[in-house]
Amino acid sequence: MASLPFELRGKTVYVAGHRGMVGSALVRRLAAEHVELLTTPRNEVDLRDQAAVNAWFATRRPQAVFLAAAKVGGIVANNTxxxxxxxxxxxxxxxxxxxxxxxxxxxxxxxxxxxxxxxLAPQPLREDSMLTGPLEPTNEPYAIAKIAGFKMVEAYRSQYGADFINVMPTNLYGRGDNYHPEYSHVVAALIRRFHEAKVAGAKEVAVWGTGTPRREFLYVDDLADACIHLMKNYSDSELVNIGTGEDITIAEFARVVAATVGYTGEIGFDASRPDGTPRKLLDVSRLAKLGWRASTKLEDGIRLAYQAYLSEIREPAEC
Structure with missing residues (x-):
């Protein structure tokens, strides 16, 4: 059993995926932990290249690793x-x-x-729901890859005694998001769509799907704080959900985003676009017992995310 708390101060800490939304939030949060931060720009180390990754680890030997690197995107990107x-x-x-x-x-x-x-797992989603039923077809490849990562962590912990842990974030938003018009997640997509509609004076914005699915949204800097908390205070084979424990329909959420952006036109729904999973709310009781709860209210987080979008408007990079 690993000794707790696991102290980060003074350690070499590697954030894999440091330029992504999650990785950059972890970098910001780690600034308060007085660590020696290690990062690997993609043009220096392609994490898909086994030899390159092994050579980098052999040279730098990080003491702690946050594996936030991933190929990510919204429902269209996942399915395409x-x-x-x-x-x-x-x-x-x-x-x-x-x-x-x-x-x-x-x-x-x-x-x-x-x-x-x-x-169709029972809601709210408990950690032991993984692998208890069929996956959402539109994101099955991504899900299978992530499940394999979870199982690798479990296997290395079981066979080698490695102090490796798994966490399961809910839907995220905030600074550093990807605003691609087709491949972004719902929060970034709606922020961009409502902003552009406001600027253009459009009378109506079409939101993908029926608007009925329910989703939980977590501000990315809250996620980073939860990750630091768990890195220090958790060591077990069971994964831990990270979320707010509250959800909202896509239709309701669209109205929150529109109000934040200042768009006053009509909001319609394009039912020809896929809805995805009907509901996705995490059971965060395990996380709460470990002493952490989200602190950023949805309206406040969306306001911060919109401010970040206004400062970051650019051609979206590949995520």
Whole structure:
């Protein structure tokens, strides 16, 4: 059993995926922990390249690893780029987890995604719901890759005694999101759509799907804080959900975003677009027992996310 708390101060800490929304939030949060931060720009180390990853770990030997790197996107990206989502995420997870073990990392955190729970699992989603039913077809390749990462962490912990842990974030939003018009997640997509409609004076904005699915949304800087808390205070084979414990319909959420952006036109729904899973709310009781709860209210977080969008407007990079 690993000793707790696991102290980060003074350690070399690697954030894999530091330029993504989650990774950059972890970097911001780690600034208060007085660590020696390690990062790997994609043009220097391709995490899909086993030899390159192994060589980097052999040289730098991080003591703690946050594995936040992933090929990510919204429902259209997941359903369109199925081969890339499966291959890239399998390769990243297997390469980084194995290299961390081989080169003596003291602790590793692997970040999954709540979309890998079964499509019709009982709500709210408990950690033991994983692999209890069929996956949502539109994101099955991504889900399978992430499940493999979870199982790798469990296996290395069981066979080698590695202090590796799994966490399961809910839907995320905030600074550093991807605003691609087709491949973004719902929060970024709606912020961009309502902003552009406001600027253009459009009379109506079409939201994808029927508006009836329910979703939980967590501000990304809250996620980073939860990850630091768990890295310090948790060591077990069971994964931990990270969320708010509250959800909202997509229709209601769209109205929140529209109000924040200042769009006053009509909101319609394009039922020809897929809805995805009917509901996705995490049971966060395990996280609460470990002493952490989200602190950013949805309206406040959306306001911060919109401010970030206004400062970050640019051609979206590949996520």
């Amino acid at each position: 780029l199925r081969a890339e989502f499966l291959y890239d995420n399998l390769a990243i997870a297997s390469n980084v987890i194995h290299a961390a073990h081989v080169h003596g990392a003291e602790k590793l955190m692997f970040l999954g995604s709540s979309c890998i729970y079964p499509k």
